[in-house]
Amino acid sequence: MKLPEIALKNHLFVLTTIALLIFIGIRTFNSMPRSEDPFLSVPKYTAVIVYPGASPEDMEKLIVDPIEEVVKEVDDITEIRTEIANGLAILVIESEYGIDYDNIYNDIVDAINKIRGDLPNGIAELDISQYKAEDRIVVHQFALVSEIVPYKLLNDFAEDLEQNLEVSKYIKKIEIEASPQEEIRISLDFQKMANLGIPLRQVIATLQSNNVNIPGGSIKSGNLSFNLKTTGSYGSLEDLRNTAITSDNGQIVYLRNIADINYDYEDMRWIGRFNGKKAIYIVVTQIKGGNIIKLSEELETISSLFKEQLPSTIQLETAFEQAPAVKLRINDFISNLFQGIILVGIIILIFLGWRPALIIITVIPLSILIAITFLDFSDYALQQISIAALVVALGLLVDNGIVVIENIVRFKRDGFSLMEAAAKGTSEVGYAIISSTLTTVLAFAPLSLLNSGPGEFLRSLPITVIYVLVVSLILALTFTPIMASRLLEKRKEKKTSIVLKKLDGFIEKRYVPLLRFSLRKGWIILVVGVVILLGSLTLFPRIGISFFPTADKPMLLIDVDHPYSSNIDHTDNTLKFVESVLDTTDYIANYTVNAGHGNPQVYYNRVPENYKSYHGEVLVNFEEWEPERFYIALEQLRKVFSGYPDARISFRELKNGAPFKAPIEILLIGEELDTLKRISSDVEKMLRSADGILDVDNPLAIAKTDIKIIINRDKASLYNVSLLELDQTIRASLNGLQIDNLKMDADGEDYPLVLRLPFMDRPSLDDFDKVYVANQNGEQIPINQLTSLAFEQDYAKINHFNTERTAAITANVLDPDKTKAYTEAIIPKLDAYKWPKDYRYYLGGEYETQSKSFGDLGILLITSLILIFAVLVLQFKSITQPLIIFSAIPLGISGSFIALFLSGWSFSFFAFVGFISLIGIVINNSIILVDYTNQLIIEGNEKVLAIEIAAKRRFTPIVLTSLTTILGLMPLTFSGTSLWSPLGWTLIGGMISSTLLTLLIVPILYKWLTEITKNK
Structure with a gap:
């Protein structure tokens, strides 16, 4: 040596x-x-498809099956999980670890794009994204809170704060959440339109054509050249109101004669509150390789100065911050x-x-x-x-x-x-x-x-x-x-x-x-x-x-889930009950409520739900980490929430390690939904009777009731009404139809231009009788002459696992350290079950990962x-x-x-x-x-x-x-x-x-x- x-x-x-x-x-x-915690590089990709009005079965047949077929052919894909609901399909795709994740993402995008033209028309959204921790995990969540200030003003202040924060070199992204988008709403009077013989397609075509700004070219005059400007697109609501739609007996019919035109908010899809008060959120993600301690110091300085500029009716609160931990x-x-x-x-x-x-x-x-x-x-x-x-x-x-x-x-x-x-x-x-x-x-x-x-x-x-x-x-x-x-x-x-x-x-x-x-x-x-x-x-x-053990953090995420047909107002009422319980619980520092959406992702392995009216989530921050007080508080909350009717209020401790859907997850695989429903009911009973297992969730247990619009195709053909015109009219009248975007001169911002019926909150069955559709000859026909309404029970959602139909039964556990033991106690019962031919089970959740x-x-x-x-x-x-x-x-x-x-x-x-x-x-x-x-x-x-x-x-x-x-x-x-x-x-x-x-x-x-x- x-x-x-x-x-x-x-x-x-x-x-x-x-x-x-x-x-x-x-x-x-x-x-x-x-x-x-480490930034996890996870080979996970998500495809979200929105096709308004489609049933889960239609989504499955027309959209999901074709997409899954091409995605599974991509090299190194290991798992595809799909959740299909009304008008919505979410594919979660996983690939092998240790390879080039960006290349896999590009391959998935290319595969789906190849069949994009074969998918139905009317798809509102087809978004493919790659999971990146630095894009999703929030390191700081502000809440702009006010009980009396309108969302528009709160959003303006949030944008001001966003601009102030953008000077930090440690910030990757800033997003404003739980703030409803303001839109320009044109509430059409279909009965007046019918009396005047104005079809919906004419209103749409007129508005779209008038909202185009085409350069007029230029002319020469001597040594000079002048640009020509046309009247251009709309710049104000008054311009919209004065749009000439048609003429009747020598008189011009303006848009204001057949519709009310105003600013309004979109239908609430995400309601936020902080400590019981209305709030919107400003969430900050950190650049990969950033120093969160220094970022926190900058956020503190900027937010302190910003608070001094706020009126007394608005407060800037911190809903979550990672830096102290x-x-x-x-x-x-x-x-x-x-x-x-x-x-x-x-x-x-x-x-x-x-x-x-x-x-x-x-x-x-x-x-x-x-x-x-x-x-x-x-x-x-x-x-x-x-x-x-x-x-x-x-x-x-x-x-x-x-x-x-x-x-x-x-x-x-x-x-x-x-x-x-x-x-x-x-x-x-x-x-x-x-x-x-x-x-x-x-x-x-x-x-x-x-x-x-x-x-x-x-x-x-x-x-x-x-x-x-x-x-x-x-x-x-x-x-x-x-x-x-x-x-x-x-x-x-x-x-x-x-x-x-x-x-x-x-x-x-x-x-x-x-x-x-x-x-x-x-x-x-x-x-x-x-x-x-x-x-x-x-x-x-x-x-x-x-x-993996629990995270030992003074923080809790409480999930609220209703039957899938529940609206956001019903979900919000349950969340108000949760708030009332939290308000009387010692040791809680603050809480943040989200109705219709999960809280922005504040923990690296807990991915929030996106825009589900039947779902809500509460982020609870405790005063400090004291294990004895923490577990006593959890036990008290569990006892109170377990007796709540008509909703499942559940929570599980934050755990270290890779993400998984639930501690216990049993996937039932087979083709017929009715058979899966029967099996899922039996498996649900097994889980509910087992020791240490909580919050059992069976998505097939409750059928969803829908109102189905049945189109009489023979009558539509007899009256010379196109099915496209009929579908467009139904969507515009009841759900609202966005036809364009307008940039207003007053503030320079873009607003969606939405057509709909003039109902105040949500459409009712009576509103359906007010709708008319024009045929090819321009005649106005009541839509109830061509359609009928029927109540129909349907499956709330359909799940796929590696392209096969499945029902996912999930549950939480009383003691997270005994998840494996709880699961293994169920396996003999599952093995002894009389499974129909071509039906089987697969264990997911923590057991699979472990x-x-x-x-x-x-x-x-x-x-x-x-x-x-x-x-x-x-x-x-x-x-x-x-x-x-x-x-x-x-x-x-x-x-x-x-x-x-x-x-x-x-x-x-x-x-x-x-x-x-x-x-x-x-x-x-x-x-x-x-x-x-x-x-x-x-x-x-x-x-x-x-x-x-x-x-x-x-x-x-x-x-x-x-x-x-x-x-x-x-x-x-x-x-x-x-x-x-x-x-x-x-x-x-x-x-x-x-x-x-x-x-x-x-x-x-x-x-x-x-x-x-x-x-x-």
């Missing part, structure tokens, strides 16, 4: 390079992007990091003295700062995963330094000069620490290749740890010997520290006799180890399995083992010695399971991640022990003597590295968070058991399985 010698000879260059990297690291840390979480993790550094420093100081401790502790911030620089270059931010990874890596990064320093000190005690001790001590263990670092890296590396939603969530963890370990290795081989050659005492130490003397005494009096006994009676020790392993495995069923993720982690575990084994074979040029080193793994398993059982945490996704990480960590001690034993045998020592010497000399660094790893993890582990504590206990328990048993079992196996002689 020549690197330490090269570093010592070129110490000025090495130190200068490190100083430069530290400077860059400090600047990077100050400017690095910050967020609460980010700041708190980052501060907590940094506090954990510093606590870990202090604990590690104390241990090193106690065992090695202040000079070695100073060298090793100096390596910690150096490694972290340099690693952060690489992390920033890799386009990762400071957030809870990456910062926690620094805490996880804390104990590991000092391992190499401890081994090097301890060996340098040993050489110095043997009489070598400081420079010689630094060179020889580092070189002797150089290959061992390279190998041990590489094995740890290989344990973490496959985690960075996990192509799934959970993989995207945790990817910054293995990347961060790898960067820290590689940097710490380089520093251990270069910076550590340089500092040791200058900071350690030059004269030979006359006395050993009290702690080391005690430790040496323990080694001689306790460990060595036990080691010798183990080498003589190895089977006894091995049997004890196997018994401990088997005993720990029996604990696993009692430990339990969970997926099964896939744990399966992927299992593959990664095997991959890590194979890679590590291959590296060890190359290093030791042996098959048996890597097997000896691998004996530390089952020893680590024992401690992990015992630690999880005693601490009360379940085996979660992050515990599994900790388990994979443990593999590379626990074998490090074995590598150091086996490698040094080989060196002693090569030097001429007998096998048993070499084992004893190696075990004695490596006892201190092995114990120290294990202690520092454990102590470095303790602050994070004892923080009590459901995300990190299971991972911490997995690592700590595994480190304790593997360290204790490795010092005995590895020597035993080395003696039994190696055929090395002193002449090898």
Whole structure:
């Protein structure tokens, strides 16, 4: 190993390079992007198709089936879920992870565009979008609140605030939500039009033709040229009112004679309130790579100045802000990091003295700062995963330094000069620490290749740890010997520290006799180890399995769902009941109400519903995170809401990890809706009778009642009325028909131009009798002569899963950590059910995501083992010695399971991640022990003597590295968070058991399985 010698000879260059990297690291840390959670790059795409008036069956046959057929042919598409309702279809398309998501989006758009011409006329919207976290996740939500100010004025102030906010370089997008669009409404009197013989198509054609601004060209006059201007498009309501439609008996009929023309708002589709008062929202999304802390400071400054300009009747409130949570979480993790550094420093100081401790502790911030620089270059931010990874890596990064320093000190005690001790001590263990670092890296590396939603969530963890370990290795081989050659005492130490003397005494009096006994009676020790392993495995069923834990945030999203035929007013009445409950509940800071729409997306894995009149959502902010008060409040709310009639008021805690539709989701797949309805009813009963399952939702349980307009085609043909004219008249009269946009001179804004009947709120059945349609001869015919109305029960919506019809039964759970257990309790009942031919079920929800993720982690575990084994074979040029080193793994398993059982945490996704990480960590001690034993045998020592010497000399660094790893993890582990504590206990328990048993079992196996002689 020549690197330490090269570093010592070129110490000025090495130190200068490190100083430069530290400077860059400090600047990077100050400017690095910050967020609460990682920005998930999810290969998800959405196609929304709006076809007004179409039934779910018509939407399915005419639109959804053709689109699904072409989309499923796109390469790398893995799943298509479609929800079909009246006039609306939403396709959610997922593709493989780890590929070019933009290319997939382009392929989907191209595929749909190819059949666009084959789809029905009259599609109002066909929008295809790609999921991007930075476009959707709101980091700040303002609410402009007033009980008396009209929406128009609120919207004007919101636009002013939007302009003020746009100066920030950290903002990606600003949107104004829950503000009804103002339109120019032309309320036609169809009876007058019929009396005057004016068909609807004539009104539409006249308005459209008059709203065109065509340049009149130019003329020359002498040396000058003049542009000609026509009268142009409409510029005011008065212009509209004075539009000449036709003439009757020599008199012109103006639009004002047959219609009322006024500004009005569109029919309410999204009603917003803040703390019970009318509100519209201004939501802010952050650019990818932005610093949310600095953005928050800018928002605070801008909004404070803006508040001073508002009239007393309007208040600007903050409905949601992410920055305080980010700041708190980052501060907590940094506090954990510093606590870990202090604990590690104390241990090193106690065992090695202040000079070695100073060298090793100096390596910690150096490694972290340099690693952060690489992390920033890799386009990762400071957030809870990456910062926690620094805490996880804390104990590991000092391992190499401890081994090097301890060996340098040993050489110095043997009489070598400081420079010689630094060179020889580092070189002797150089290959061992390279190998041990590489094995740890290989344990973490496959985690960075996990192509799934959970993989995207945790990817910054293995990347961060790898960067820290590689940097710490380089520093251990270069910076550590340089500092040791200058900071350690030059004269030979006359006395050993009290702690080391005690430790040496323990080694001689306790460990060595036990080691010798183990080498003589190895089977006894091995049997004890196997018994401990088997005993720990029996604990696993009692430990339990969970997926991602709850987010531990003082925030709640309450969903309100009605039967699908419910209007927004009915939904809003239920939301007012929810408000009345929240107003009397302690511990709530504020709440934000949304009727007809979900709240803007404030959490990365909770995607809101879009424009559904039967749906509402309430964002509740609690005063602070106090688990006891939080769960008491949730239990009280659950009891009150469970008894509410005619609506399902439900909620579930926010959870970490990738998004899924519901904790429990059972997809029933088959062709006939009536059969699916019967099966869904039976499955619904299974879920309702099961323990721990709440808020069961069966979309096929309630039929939707519609009023169907039945067109008498024979009469329409007899009266010479075209079906297009008839359909257009019905839409214009009852739903309103947008025919154009007008830019008004007064404010320069565009307004939709909408034709409809003159009803005040919503059309009634009586309004239908006021409508006339013109035939091809210009005659006016009452529309009720050509149509009839009938009440018809229909399915509220139709779902597809991978192009097949399905019914999705969903439910929440009482204890989120037991979702897997609740689901598995239902599976035997589903398997025992008498399924009709060609009908089956599929488990989605958290169970599906968990099964896939744990399966992927299992593959990664095997991959890590194979890679590590291959590296060890190359290093030791042996098959048996890597097997000896691998004996530390089952020893680590024992401690992990015992630690999880005693601490009360379940085996979660992050515990599994900790388990994979443990593999590379626990074998490090074995590598150091086996490698040094080989060196002693090569030097001429007998096998048993070499084992004893190696075990004695490596006892201190092995114990120290294990202690520092454990102590470095303790602050994070004892923080009590459901995300990190299971991972911490997995690592700590595994480190304790593997360290204790490795010092005995590895020597035993080395003696039994190696055929090395002193002449090898």
